[in-house]
Amino acid sequence: MATIHIDETRPLGRIAPEIYGHFSEHLGRCIYEGIFVKPDSGIPNVNGMRCDVVEALKEIRVPVLRWPGGCFADEYHWKDGVGPLEGRKRMVNTHWGGVVEDNSFGTHEFFELCRQLGCKTYVNGNVGSGTVQEMSEWVEYMTFDGVSPMAQLREANGHKAPWRVDYFGVGNENWGCGGNMTPAYYANLYRRYQTYVRQYRHDAPIRKICGGPNVDDLKWTKKVLKTCFAHPHPEGAHGFMDGLSLHYYVHPGGWQNKGSATDFTEEEWYTTMEKALYMEELIRLHGDVMDKYDPEKKIGLIVDEWGSWYDVEPGTNPGFLYQQSTMRDAVIAAVTLNIFNNHCDRVKMACIAQMVNVLQAVLLTEGEKMVKTPTWHVFRMYRDHQGAQVLPVTAEGIGTVGGKQMPAVQASASKMESGGITVTAANLSMTESQTVRLSLKASRPEKASGVLLAGGARAHNTFDNPEAVVERPLSLTLDGDGVELVLPPCGVASVRLG
Ligand code: AHR
DSSP states (O other), X not given: OEEEEEOTXXXXXXXXXXXXXXXXXXXXXXXXXXXXXXXXXXXOEETTEEHHHHHHHHHTTOOEEEESXXXXXXXXXXXXXXXXXXGSOOEEETTTTTEEEOOOSOHHHHHHHHHHHTOEEEEEEOOSSOOHHHHHHHHHHHHOOSSSHHHHHHHHXXXXXXXXXXXXXXXXXXXXXXXXXXXXXXXXXXXXXXXXSOOOOTTSOOEEEEOOOBTTOHHHHHHHHHHHOOOOOTTSSOTTOSEEEEEEEEOTTOSSOOOOSSOOOHHHHHHHHHHHHHHHHHHHHHHHHHHHHOXXXXXXXXXXXXXXXXXXXXXXXXXXXXXXXXXXXXXXXXXXXXHHHHTTTTEEEEEEEOSBSSSSOSEEEETTEEEEOHHHHHHHHTGGGTTOEEEOEEEESOOBOTTSSOBSEEEEEEEOTTSOEEEEEEEOOSSOOEEEEEEESSOOOSOXXXXXXXXXXXXXXOSSSTTSSOOEEOOEEEOSSEEEEEEOTTOEEEEEEO
16 A cells, blocks of 8 residues: 655645646647637637636636747737737748638737636747847837837727736747757847846736756756846846746657557556656756756746647647547646646746647637546646645655556645645556555544546547546545545546545
């Protein structure tokens, strides 16, 4: 039997709600169809935003949304997406399928979506093909409250009040699709561009996110931090940057042959789990470099793209990155979110890629139909971690699985302000159940309840069978010292103690 010891007497720090963030790009059917339909569509919507999608996203308490990309961000020209619809430019989305982008979803629509979701805003600027002037005018357009050309343009376009930009990304993947830059070149550009991300609203400062490494590219992290980490702000903030991004995707077969989302072998299951767990190593590696410059951990590691990436569903546009999502993805999400919780001293935001219809989506749509994926359920089951205090967790008697040095069970725990403790755990075995005991250090839980997400490894929800995988009550045995439960193979549990 595996025992998970939780030390409820030693909270280690707050889990930033933004760790549960999302990413939405102008890619395939994420924005168009998935989130935004024209206001005159037959699909119920408010100002073009699908009601079913917004409701489902509110249920998982989306804390922050990143937009407009991704690779798309570095060729997005924001002025094409404001003003009367009929005047908006139609352009080619060169990265993603070469389809027409009609710019009907632009800055105003993004802020309307975030208003409906009640979430923070994370806007990604264009360094790859945009000018400093264009970026600085966008910031002025979004946030300046006074007399200026951009504030007047915003008002003329129907929005007098400035919006709140919580986070601003200065470029995306500038080592790759965002300009194929060297770290030295990007780092100097970053210093320059970020200068013009002006803080117009002192009541709502913009947190600046510097483009970070791809996977384990420590050279990038070192060079960029060496060049850009400087001059702590007198008010205690962080000078040139508030966060450094990290992108990491799990693709079991490698980039060339990623594998099917739904049809995979046991070997592929364990390779996938191993790759999901690698996120922890990446946080340690980049975190060690960050510690050298920023020992007080003032800047956050912002994992603003993570998730699984498989071959697209047969018959779909290869440039649309549409894939199904099974219990394998649920376990990837569970493991990754547990890692983020356990490293919340450094990880201050993370955005799953992507929100709807792209990669490890939480929702899939087809016409007026919508399906909640197993990953959506994990976000729902984990939502009480948002803003709670993370608790130290140690495991005893946890075996290994898949013939690898991989724990059979992986967990995190946190304490809410109300005193309740949330424990989330995943079983990484594809075939074996695990009996798990949860034990608190200094108290005995008086009450315990929980939910379980389980099904075969390949189980998933479809438009014909949307509830094949849903949360169900978890059977728990509460005795004097703790709680016992059985985690079925590929199972994810969320338990509330007290
Ligand atoms: O999420 C899909 C793409 O993956 C993003 O546009 C890019 O940043 C990354 O390479």
